[in-house]
Amino acid sequence: MKEYSHCYFAFIDLLGFKEIVKKKTCSEIVAIFDEAKKHYTINRILDGDVEVPIIPPEDIHYYIMSDSVCIYINDDIKSALPVLEWLCMSFQVRMLCLDTPI
Numbered sequence: 001m002k003e004y005s006h007c008y009f010a011f012i013d014l015l016g017f018k019e020i021v022k023k024k025t026c027s028e029i030v031a032i033f034d035e036a037k038k039h040y041t042i043n044r045i046l047d048g049d050v051e052v053p054i055i056p057p058e059d060i061h062y063y064i065m066s067d068s069v070c071i072y073i074n075d076d077i078k079s080a081l082p083v084l085e086w087l088c089m090s091f092q093v094r095m096l097c098l099d100t101p102i
Helices: 017-023 026-036 080-096
Strands: 007-013 043-046 050-053 061-065 068-074
Touching: 007 080, 017 026, 026 080, 068 080
Parallel strands: none
Antiparallel strands: 007 068, 043 050, 061 068
């Protein structure tokens, strides 16, 4: 039996991707997905120099379907929503910084 949980969920659609597929090479498209598949964490500093993730990486979930990226975090994890918002903004900046901005 499947278990369901409450999550903060972001659905990011890569706009204009159909045109990119028509015009770009396979290696250029792979570069886009390589960047999209990178997982990031947000760290905080404890005791002066020790950096620890605000949310453990294993609690941040990614799912890529075609030209859409889903990022989700259980809503019972402290700071889940602001971390998800930061991950979305970071993702958008990374897509804009590609050779072909998306």
